[in-house]
Amino acid sequence: MSETVKEAGGAFLHLVLGAALSLLCHLMIGVALFTAFLTATVIGAGVLPESVLLLRRLAGWERRRSAARSGVPVPEAYRPLEGPLPERVRLALGDPGTFRDLIWMAAQLLYGMFLLYAAMVLWIPALIVDGVWCGLVGRPPVALPLIGRLADLEAAWSRTLLAPSPAAADAVLAERIEQLTATRAGAVAAHGAELRRIERDLHDGAQARLVALSMRIGLARRAYDSDPATARRLLDEAQDQAEEALAELRHVVRGIHPPILTDRGLTGAVRALAASSGLDVTVVTDGADDGPRAPAAVEAAAYFAVAEALTNAAKHSGAAGARVELVRDPARLRIAVRDEGRGGADESGGSGLLGMRRRVAALDGAVSLNSPVGGPTVIEVELPCVW
Template sequence: METRDWMRDGLRAVAGGALAIALSLTNVVLFLLFVLALIMTPVLGLGLVLLPLVTSLVRLRAEAGRGVAGWWGVPVARPYRPRPPTIGFLGWRAYRWIITDPATWRDFAWLIPGAIVGLGLGLGSLLIPLYGLQGVVLLPLWIWLGTGWYGYGVIWPIESVSEGFLSLPQGALFLAIGLAVAPYLRRFDAQFARLFLAPTRNAELRLRVTELTVIRADTVDAQAAELRRIERDLHDGAQARLVALGMTIGLAEEMVERDPATARRLLAEAREASSTALVELRHLVRGIHPPVLAERGLDGAVRALALHLRIPTSVDSDVTERLDTPVESAAYFAIAEALANVTVHSGATFAYVSIKRDDSHLLLEVGDDGHGGADPSRGTGLRGIQRRLAAFDGTMTLSSPPGGPTIVTMELPCALSSPRTTLSSGTD
């Protein structure tokens, strides 16, 4: 580690120690308020109002603890049960929902131990470097104060400038040790907080079930919407043309004896209508599962897609193996939707697609040089990508600051599909 990085991390940890001291004091206050709310519930019933309010503050404090732990490389997931939409923020139902959530009591159990550990480690993170800094500046301080006694380190009297120099090496040593140890103290504090604030195994399973329930509902809704789209496209497009085609052929059959010229004209119109209906059916099938995806795999299908965009688009892929069909399809349509957003909304002059694969995940990235400002909450395109990937336990992250660039990063769990052929790879 470079000296600059080492000192930066140390100073950040010292600041984190000061923050931990302040937050530890709030733990004690919240603990007392929580106990007071519990006591007042059977006596005056005020806990029905007070406990939900205090619990909200406790959870805010716990969320701050999880956030601080995340700063030090110790991610802590939220363990709380989702609030049912029929439950308000106050009253008996809110009270019962709070006290039956195990995460409430884990937060409560953490308040005092977290305050003690946070205060102790925070003081350690803060005082050791400050003590070292005191030794470094002790000589100028002694000169400024003038004559008199001053002690430092192993406590020897300093009565002259020459003796004052003895504080410098000890001060520098304490300062270096303090800056080096402070990040480890902060990480230990984060690990201790995770013991209480992270979801238990049962809570993780419960949260996962809830998440999968939401994903399943979104997937079912998306599939239903896709079926309605296909039905509408068939009804309004190919089906209507085939009905008209049948009527035209019927008229030609009636006119073939009486007016052969008209019959030939009607048959020519029927042939043209059949060609149009065939093109529409091909477009519809391509929207369900593009033939190029089945023939050339994800790499070839994305390159073919990029060639038809109206802005220059480069494709960089190291995926030479065929993947499972559902994964290939989800990845293709996610990339296609992201590129559609680029061409329609970004105002970009250039776009790129990156497709990488590690041992167990497919890593996709779509970027552009547009004006940025993309927001999933303002449209259905990015939300559709999230729903499509979520069905496979995939994720999407978006970076789109005002002024650009916009980068959509997607990750899909995947495995090799061995019976299928290997493709050539390259870079456009």
């Protein structure tokens, strides 16, 4: 009997949460109408993408509730709302998932409350009937399990309404393929540029110094018997050139994967960058050191993103300081670099930001730049980092 009551109580709680969600849908309908009015006036069109994102979060909560009740995952298929405002508005209006969410919201407003009322009508009589029947025959009838059937019915309806249509799933898949194709092309271009940079650094730096070192040693060898003083001077010069060649090689290695990342981790490496940037940099971390370390490629991308952002701030912003935030949760790593300089950063003006974007995109991450004239400039990087 107690197990049956417990299961019915869980189902009743599920229906109570569904009714609470119905109230949120009631409020969301008001938001949707207000958004439609603002969008019609054009000047308020910026509210539309944010309202659609809010609706997606609400539908996502119901997907998780339905999956927890039924044990069947409810997939989602949305187009990412990225780019300038007109593009985001177009994507929000053209996404089939938006209209399916609106239909679900209107339906949830009705059946969420109705099923809760039905459960409330059943609850007390069901307890009495099951208690009497169990006392007579030793097992409960089907009165209390009816409440579980109502919860299952709500989960099934939500799953049906929120499951993406085949057309929507195909559209999102096609867009994802296109995005991955562009990302792969960018990653190949970035890899080629990186190889050319390494080759150039080795040719113009370490290789040139090693050639000069070999010549100095050869001259010292010839002069060793006839002019020991000259041979000693040449060997001293060769030693200096060997040290310079080692410094060049260390510089090249740092450009591939900074050793400080291996030694100190991402937080320590970023603090070292901040200390050597020439700016008054504040580093704030939230969960960056929790859990296992991020993959080496993720740490390297985050490190170079911070390095590029601080370099740009020191060269172009005119700001005296900057702020670096590292936030890590079980799904992703977020980096934000902010300076209060003159702003007006233009991604097309140089290769640094483009290289950062390509490096991050190769790991299925995202980069956003917000730099209005007059400042501040904020560069945000998000990298997948599951643990």
